[in-house]
Amino acid sequence: MNDAPNTHVTNLHSHDAAPTRTKSVAVIGLGNMGGAMAAHLIDSGFSTTVYDLNPERVDELVLLGGHPATSADAAVTDADYVITMLPTPWITSEVMLDGGVAAAMKPGSIWIDTSTSIRSALMEIEAVLDARGVRYAEAPVTGMSHGARNGTLEFFVGASTEDFEDALPLLQVMGNPERIFHVGPRGAGYVVKLIINQLWFNHTVALGEMMALGVKSGIDAGVLHSAIAGSPATSFFHEQGLTRILFEADYDDTFAMALACKDSRLTVALADELQCPSALTRVVDAYFEQSRVTHGDHAGEMSPFRLFEDAVGAPIRVRRS
Secondary structure, eight states: OOOOOSOTTOSOOOOOOOTTTTSEEEEEOOSTTHHHHHHHHHHTTOEEEEEOSSHHHHHHHHHHTOEEOSSHHHHHTTOSEEEEOOSOHHHHHIIIIITSHHHHSOTTOEEEEOSOOOGGGGHHHHHHHHHHTOEEEEOOEESHHHHHHHTOEEEEEESOHHHHHHHHHHHHHHEEEEEEEEEESTTHHHHHHHHHHHHHHHHHHHHHHHHHHHHHTTOOHHHHHHHHHTSTTOOHIIIIIIHHHHHHOOOOTTSBHHHHHHHHHHHHHHHHHHTOOOHHHHHHHHHHHHHHHHHOTTSBTTTHHHHHHHHHTSOOOOOOO
16 A cells, blocks of 8 residues: 555555455545545555545545546546445435436446435435446445444445445445445345434433433442443443543544434434334434534534533543543
């Protein structure tokens, strides 16, 4: 790999180069997640064209060996694979339709959307791609920005079996090969990702509420943290998310409240589409929206915990022994 400065796309932990590395890839959206994903593709030998509205992000990938594009549609003209990692379904639609990406993709190529989304918001894109003979797989991810940098992302893929197998070599480069799941046909990947995100959000609110109750009752936060850790109520969020809040005052600024609220609203919308009970989701969604208004769009995704700290009257913290 070419030498490069220490940026948000470095810290590469690449996998073996994929058998299809001679094929070309275009990556659109080079933020904390997309930039690191593109860096792994470049590092593993894929011919990778990159585009972002922020030219500095493009320049970082060019230093690694990526090919710059002057526009989103120009990036995809000759690509065998097009990967998007964009903030919202509406921006994705704008890029794919108004930006001309869907119309510029060549027949037989495949669009891999790694964003958190909902299928009903993207049906117009599907129609354009189907009419042009362009294939489509969604592959939303978990693992946060450090997982993107380290190549340990987990993918939930909604696609036909053939398209999943075609996309798999790229996903194995960008993520953990043992954590890539074909969860069903188109749309299924988005659903699984929304469910996982919403459960994380639910844990944020539930543990915030209970930690506040314990502290208000005079229980030491460290004692309560340890008691939960050894109980049937422990969870990955308790071990990772809550621990980061209590010991490091870390609310995960790499994933903004604006995006978290977007994801929660999509879960509510999906429940409405399916006429599925969603009372708990709506309560949690209200807490997240309150936190976004109180703490700002760019506050960390676990900032709703701060609402309960405000109720206690002080940050809930534990000192490391």
